[in-house]
Amino acid sequence: MEWIQQFFNGISLGSIYALIALGYTMVYGIIKLINFAHGDVFMIGAFTGFFAISVLNLSFLPALLLAMIVCAILGVTIERIAYKRLRNSTRIAALITAIGVSLLIEYIFIYFRGAQPEAYPEVLAKETYNIFGAKISSQSVLILCVTVILMILLQFIVHRSKIGKAMRAVAYDQDAAKLMGINVDNTISITFAIGSALAGAAGVIFGIYYTKIDPLMGIIPGLKAFIAAVLGGIGIIPGAMVGGFLLGIVETVVSASGFSLWRDAAAFIILILILIFRPSGIFGKNAKEKV
Amino acid sequence: MKMINRFWKFMLLAIIIYTIIQLLITTEVFNLFYTNTLITIAINIILAVSLHLVIGITGQFSIGHAGFLAVGAYISAIVTMKLALPFPLALFAAGVIAAVAGLIVGIPTLRLRGDYLAIATLGFAEIIRIIFLNIDYVGGAAGMVVSRTTNWTISYICLLITLIVIINFTNSRHGRACVAIRENEIAADAMGINTTYYKVVAFVIGSFFAGIAGGLYAHNFYIIQPASFGFLKSFDILIFVVLGGLGSLSGAVLSAILLTIVSTFLQDYAETRMIIYSLILILVMLYRPQGLMGTREITDFFTSRKKNALKGGENL
Amino acid sequence: MSTNPLLHIQNVGIRFGGLRAVANFTLKLNQGELIGLIGPNGAGKTTVFNLLTGVYAPTEGEIFFNGERINGLPPYKVTRKGISRTFQNIRLFNELSVLDNVKIAYHSLAKHSIFSSIFRFPKHFSGEKEMEEKSIEFLKIFHLDHVKEEKAKNLPYGQQRRLEIARALAAGPKLLLLDEPAAGMNPQETKELMELISFIRNEFNLTILLIEHDMKLVMGVCEKISVLDHGQLIAHGTPEEIRKHPKVIEAYLGEEVGEEHA
Amino acid sequence: GDGDTIKIGANLELSGDVASYGQSIAEGVDLAVEEINANGGIDGKTIELIKSDNKSDPSEAASVATKLTSEEQVLAIIGSATSGNTLAQAQIANDTKTILLTPSGTSPNVTVTENGDVNDYVFRTSYIDPFQGTVAANFATGDLGIKTAAIYADSASDYAKGLADAFKETFEAAGGTIVAEESYVAKDTDFRSTLTRIQSKNPEFVFIPGYYAEVGLIIKQAREMGIEVPFMGADGWDSPTLVELAGADTLNNTFITNHYSAEDPDTTIQDFVKKFKEKYNGESPDAFNALGYDSIYFLADAIERAGSFEPEKIKDALADTKDLLLVTGLITVDENHNPVKSATILEYQDGVQVFKSKINP
Amino acid sequence: MLKVDEIDVYYDNIHALKGVSLEVLAGEIVTLIGANGAGKSTLLKTLSGLLRPKTGRIDYFGQSITNKPVQSIVQSGISHVPEGRRVFANMTVAENLDLGAYIRKDKKAIEEDKQAVYALFPRLLERKKQLAGTLSGGEQQMLAIGRALMAKPKLLLLDEPSMGLAPLLVKQIFQIIQEINQNGTTILLVEQNANMALSIANRAYVIETGNVVASGTAKELQSSERIKQAYLGGM
Ligand SMILES: Nc1ncnc2c1ncn2[C@@H]1O[C@H](COP(=O)(O)OP(=O)(O)OP(=O)(O)O)[C@@H](O)[C@H]1O
Numbered sequence A: 001m002e003w004i005q006q007f008f009n010g011i012s013l014g015s016i017y018a019l020i021a022l023g024y025t026m027v028y029g030i031i032k033l034i035n036f037a038h039g040d041v042f043m044i045g046a047f048t049g050f051f052a053i054s055v056l057n058l059s060f061l062p063a064l065l066l067a068m069i070v071c072a073i074l075g076v077t078i079e080r081i082a083y084k085r086l087r088n089s090t091r092i093a094a095l096i097t098a099i100g101v102s103l104l105i106e107y108i109f110i111y112f113r114g115a116q117p118e119a120y121p122e123v124l125a126k127e128t129y130n131i132f133g134a135k136i137s138s139q140s141v142l143i144l145c146v147t148v149i150l151m152i153l154l155q156f157i158v159h160r161s162k163i164g165k166a167m168r169a170v171a172y173d174q175d176a177a178k179l180m181g182i183n184v185d186n187t188i189s190i191t192f193a194i195g196s197a198l199a200g201a202a203g204v205i206f207g208i209y210y211t212k213i214d215p216l217m218g219i220i221p222g223l224k225a226f227i228a229a230v231l232g233g234i235g236i237i238p239g240a241m242v243g244g245f246l247l248g249i250v251e252t253v254v255s256a257s258g259f260s261l262w263r264d265a266a267a268f269i270i271l272i273l274i275l276i277f278r279p280s281g282i283f284g285k286n287a288k289e290k291v
Numbered sequence B: 001m002k003m004i005n006r007f008w009k010f011m012l013l014a015i016i017i018y019t020i021i022q023l024l025i026t027t028e029v030f031n032l033f034y035t036n037t038l039i040t041i042a043i044n045i046i047l048a049v050s051l052h053l054v055i056g057i058t059g060q061f062s063i064g065h066a067g068f069l070a071v072g073a074y075i076s077a078i079v080t081m082k083l084a085l086p087f088p089l090a091l092f093a094a095g096v097i098a099a100v101a102g103l104i105v106g107i108p109t110l111r112l113r114g115d116y117l118a119i120a121t122l123g124f125a126e127i128i129r130i131i132f133l134n135i136d137y138v139g140g141a142a143g144m145v146v147s148r149t150t151n152w153t154i155s156y157i158c159l160l161i162t163l164i165v166i167i168n169f170t171n172s173r174h175g176r177a178c179v180a181i182r183e184n185e186i187a188a189d190a191m192g193i194n195t196t197y198y199k200v201v202a203f204v205i206g207s208f209f210a211g212i213a214g215g216l217y218a219h220n221f222y223i224i225q226p227a228s229f230g231f232l233k234s235f236d237i238l239i240f241v242v243l244g245g246l247g248s249l250s251g252a253v254l255s256a257i258l259l260t261i262v263s264t265f266l267q268d269y270a271e272t273r274m275i276i277y278s279l280i281l282i283l284v285m286l287y288r289p290q291g292l293m294g295t296r297e298i299t300d301f302f303t304s305r306k307k308n309a310l311k312g313g314e315n316l
Numbered sequence C: 001m002s003t004n005p006l007l008h009i010q011n012v013g014i015r016f017g018g019l020r021a022v023a024n025f026t027l028k029l030n031q032g033e034l035i036g037l038i039g040p041n042g043a044g045k046t047t048v049f050n051l052l053t054g055v056y057a058p059t060e061g062e063i064f065f066n067g068e069r070i071n072g073l074p075p076y077k078v079t080r081k082g083i084s085r086t087f088q089n090i091r092l093f094n095e096l097s098v099l100d101n102v103k104i105a106y107h108s109l110a111k112h113s114i115f116s117s118i119f120r121f122p123k124h125f126s127g128e129k130e131m132e133e134k135s136i137e138f139l140k141i142f143h144l145d146h147v148k149e150e151k152a153k154n155l156p157y158g159q160q161r162r163l164e165i166a167r168a169l170a171a172g173p174k175l176l177l178l179d180e181p182a183a184g185m186n187p188q189e190t191k192e193l194m195e196l197i198s199f200i201r202n203e204f205n206l207t208i209l210l211i212e213h214d215m216k217l218v219m220g221v222c223e224k225i226s227v228l229d230h231g232q233l234i235a236h237g238t239p240e241e242i243r244k245h246p247k248v249i250e251a252y253l254g255e256e257v258g259e260e261h262a
Numbered sequence D: 001g002d003g004d005t006i007k008i009g010a011n012l013e014l015s016g017d018v019a020s021y022g023q024s025i026a027e028g029v030d031l032a033v034e035e036i037n038a039n040g041g042i043d044g045k046t047i048e049l050i051k052s053d054n055k056s057d058p059s060e061a062a063s064v065a066t067k068l069t070s071e072e073q074v075l076a077i078i079g080s081a082t083s084g085n086t087l088a089q090a091q092i093a094n095d096t097k098t099i100l101l102t103p104s105g106t107s108p109n110v111t112v113t114e115n116g117d118v119n120d121y122v123f124r125t126s127y128i129d130p131f132q133g134t135v136a137a138n139f140a141t142g143d144l145g146i147k148t149a150a151i152y153a154d155s156a157s158d159y160a161k162g163l164a165d166a167f168k169e170t171f172e173a174a175g176g177t178i179v180a181e182e183s184y185v186a187k188d189t190d191f192r193s194t195l196t197r198i199q200s201k202n203p204e205f206v207f208i209p210g211y212y213a214e215v216g217l218i219i220k221q222a223r224e225m226g227i228e229v230p231f232m233g234a235d236g237w238d239s240p241t242l243v244e245l246a247g248a249d250t251l252n253n254t255f256i257t258n259h260y261s262a263e264d265p266d267t268t269i270q271d272f273v274k275k276f277k278e279k280y281n282g283e284s285p286d287a288f289n290a291l292g293y294d295s296i297y298f299l300a301d302a303i304e305r306a307g308s309f310e311p312e313k314i315k316d317a318l319a320d321t322k323d324l325l326l327v328t329g330l331i332t333v334d335e336n337h338n339p340v341k342s343a344t345i346l347e348y349q350d351g352v353q354v355f356k357s358k359i360n361p
Numbered sequence E: 001m002l003k004v005d006e007i008d009v010y011y012d013n014i015h016a017l018k019g020v021s022l023e024v025l026a027g028e029i030v031t032l033i034g035a036n037g038a039g040k041s042t043l044l045k046t047l048s049g050l051l052r053p054k055t056g057r058i059d060y061f062g063q064s065i066t067n068k069p070v071q072s073i074v075q076s077g078i079s080h081v082p083e084g085r086r087v088f089a090n091m092t093v094a095e096n097l098d099l100g101a102y103i104r105k106d107k108k109a110i111e112e113d114k115q116a117v118y119a120l121f122p123r124l125l126e127r128k129k130q131l132a133g134t135l136s137g138g139e140q141q142m143l144a145i146g147r148a149l150m151a152k153p154k155l156l157l158l159d160e161p162s163m164g165l166a167p168l169l170v171k172q173i174f175q176i177i178q179e180i181n182q183n184g185t186t187i188l189l190v191e192q193n194a195n196m197a198l199s200i201a202n203r204a205y206v207i208e209t210g211n212v213v214a215s216g217t218a219k220e221l222q223s224s225e226r227i228k229q230a231y232l233g234g235m
């Protein structure tokens, strides 16, 4: 029974990682940028939700929507101001900028409100279900469902819709995409908007589930989500989800075996092992350059 | 010979710089604080230049350099504090063990490319940190108290050795092999270069000097803790290299100096220091994405060989 | 055919997923020969080069070079055994000078160790000097010495193609593989290239395997031609034989090829 | 210092991992300095406070300390919040004869080196970790009559480790059994897997030395999973945020040891709470606020008693402090430069800290 | 139809086109020939909006398109098959063709045109699910042309379509170019294979280091001694 419970624990944890990783992987997939600020957009989403619920007295869904909109706008703004100019420079320059943006968001936020954490109000009634003697909360189930639905939705957008094709075209060759009549700037903005909105949603859900939010809360989940995305094959949407679950389960198993201090190390070891045997992640196609 | 001549010019310059600074220290024009800042600058230059060899020269996107810094710091601290052996030996041991760590990390990860390599190196650095966190012998989370033995002279000597080795390596057929890997790995392979070997060599040399820097670091700051070697520290080193200009050794040196000074100066602006720091990062990248020096070297401004494209410092 | 070919490709093949890019391919090259490899786009010509140079390991068959089995060796080892190549899509070290591009090719012929370089032992200086001198000699042959300090990416296309050949030669091959060296050249430039190929072949005592779609070049310089289609050899013979070969005409040349360039 | 001012440095964690502690201390320090200066300063000299950020990093802390001692030539340094960052400055303080007073560095070896020597110039305002751990264990075995306990400690802090060790020693000495010893890492948010493990061992009591940010979540998640036994912690729990995070109901049946309680009716305390709320928009002061505040008064008292601004004399005066009444209690400094003072035991009832008992050393 | 008037184009400080003027009439095949690096590709990129001329003017059906964004130029009926194919390697052949029709909304007609492209290049039909990046050079070239046709252009800019193609295919491609032209699409063709280009073109321009140095009907140029010497292999 303990282990069934641990499995559920792992899935719940993993679906949070997966949720953040979806947006990460999406942005990465299109402009090949490790958007380190993604975790901070997630943080802003969490605080927007907090503000919406406790100050504006909104209920869950409107708060979620508001957070998603705010984050979408923030994401697009970041892209327009900080990343757009760097499209033709090295990836590493863009990465450093992303680190800079991440620090800037964190510390501007701290400058204006301080670093102290905030407790999330309870907006969703919480029930606990018993499955095979293990307990699982309604919130975990909700997160799991939201993650799976968003994953399917995203996969559909990127691979079936017209805008998705445009995104992938832009991802590969911006000039050639332009020649198809694609508006590259708008396509990238849409990508950022979707990715950031997802981060915002993840922020609110994280807040509700874990109840604690603070200005630096995005760093660790951001990093973990990035690991999850890489595990699954970065840029690949179902990969992000599977990577998230895998990471969640591995971490839980390690903690449950009494090695909680080695949990993060275990996460990285799994990552490295998978990369050694599958250098592009679980679902990554080994994109060896054709010679 | 021209090359030998250049070496002595370099040494002469090095000795002059040393003498001036030493004079300022002994006459107490530079107080402890300035001296300390100089030592920190030396350590940061060593870190920047050692990572420059991996990223700037060989083109391998490693973002876990702090891991090797940690290995060097802990090993040297164990040698002096627990084994009570002399400091220079500790520094050497720090370099060697860090190089071994580099070898262990490098062999499996360097076959990865781009962002996958980046995250794997970051992962290894975190693993190293967590290992120290879990070893009670070195104090676990609380860390290890280390007595201060690093001084300006020894830091400067280490810095010089680092520069000479890395510049000499870069300006040889071996350095060219590394640059070839950076430029086009498939073509380098087709030219008979054992790409894996050179990636690992560059990585091991880089780790060796990061280890030396770790030894200096540990004996300069009184205490070492796993928390000081997290990924943010790796990013700091990465930032030196990128801000200076990828592929430019003097750029890495210059930005290590500038950023250390900026960071020390900003101590007085507690609340806003991170905001200013991050703004500097963003603005430099937006307006000079190629970094302060681009791929040029300081010496390019003095010599006529402007088009010499192989970067990493002039021949010594 | 002589009994002891320089290169002997025996029933080699490779699959990519479901696609059999090369199948049951056999070819012998004797010392000093210049053979053309032609065939429709996607026939598997470049893939043959990739198999020869170790970029891909064949899933079937064997490759012997100088009597040694080389299939499965990594590319750098193949190069050291004496096979070097150019690429269909130019792969120079773009940010490096023309001179450095050639020096890099000398890498495996030089002997000075990492230690002697780091500590600047005399061996380092003599080694580096030799590399530099030899590289410059090469550049002279290819009329590139006047641009030796230029970055490779700043060269005009034609010079880039020549630099790639120069670089491949500097690695000291016995067998040179050229993948569409005339692509993107106009007829005049192609003519000059033909002269260059003949020249280096004699000068360096080379064996050459050449992929090219420009029939004027192929027919003009090659002694023998092999034709690939769908990964399989469909014909092998002298240019005259190939020109008239019905299968080749059908799959590759089309009718009345002779007249077009006449 | 020269002229009419004395320079006091503050080497605090204003950014980085534990920024909130450094910032809290800074608030308390600011308030105290303001008050003292408004009342004419110390022996007629006003305090010039030089606040520096050490980014929660020991190497930065050392660099800041070097700067404060050599550039600014401060008389004393307040800080840092954590033991590690304080230790990084200990040698500098001794070498440059600068008083180093940490408000909240509770690890014993801050003031005493590994080989048992006392750091001449290093002092602290808080009591040390083992004391709180011992008090908690005695309370559990005595007042609550507990036989089996689990420990769930923050592994990333020496503070929590010190508490856990002391608790374990005292608890086992009193005949109790520790059935589970688990750790978490600061900044974790999901504790369910380890809690599931603890739950399977059925302890009667769980000791959770750590800081409120994680503890709040631990308690909440534990109660959700149906772990209903009493929990106990220490001063690291003390923050209004704990109540918000865990929820008022959830927090019932939990206890802490603390330096002081903002709810304590004691007049010294209420005075402080009032002044603090006035300055900081009604914010209720936590223990770090109080310790920061006390540190300045602790130092000021010593300077006055020393009747001199020479560091040698001030350090002796600090070491000789007896029965000084501060917000966090009546303190007497022992031979290891540790203040001997009382600990308060509080119980959470519907989100409010209720005074349970005061335990003297 | 298209009138280029004295345009100057720079790459940073490299002056790539120096006051180039030319004209393309509706229904024509016009070819540009010139040595490597003469500026032919630069001209095409400027026409499709990927580069901006510093001075000068480009008129299309009497209206200026000089500084219009690429997508509106595509929308107005100019399609550019870039040098080096530039197919979307990570997408299938079919998806590449779909993207060619990105600006169009008429789903049924798009599907018909796709079939027409497959009919033109049966190899693409065989490989329609294959990722474009794994196609051979020639296959990619077919895809690039097919993709441009999917936009139903009025003016097709072709940059070295025969590069790297087998002789049979070169012939096919030239035939297809003529077919496309006969179906009403005007064509501006850049070619190294000057002989063949001139044999199907109505008129031609010769570019040397950023200047138009000669122009005339294809026949005229084919018989010019100077052109023969420099570009046609001296026959
Ligand atoms: N890495 C790969 N993965 C999948 N298919 C491949 C790969 N490399 C080549 N192919 C396929 O193998 C076939 C042969 O390709 P190859 O590049 O050898 O052709 P080629 O004869 O050189 O043609 P071209 O003259 O156009 O260059 C093609 O159909 C190509 O799509």
Ligand SMILES: Nc1ncnc2c1ncn2[C@@H]1O[C@H](COP(=O)(O)OP(=O)(O)OP(=O)(O)O)[C@@H](O)[C@H]1O
Binding pocket: C154, C156, C157, C184, E011, E014, E016, E034, E035, E036, E037, E038, E039, E040, E041, E042, E043, E083
């Ligand atoms: N992106 C660029 N940056 C700088 N210079 C460039 C760039 N692209 C082209 N050039 C330069 O502009 C000039 C014209 O180049 P362009 O590509 O238009 O020539 P081309 O006639 O198409 O030659 P080719 O036959 O080789 O395709 C050349 O000197 C080239 O070096």
Ligand SMILES: [Mg+2]
Binding pocket: C045, C046, C047, C088, E136, E137
């Ligand atoms: Mg090919």
Ligand SMILES: [Mg+2]
Binding pocket: E040, E041, E042, E083, E159
């Ligand atoms: Mg061109």
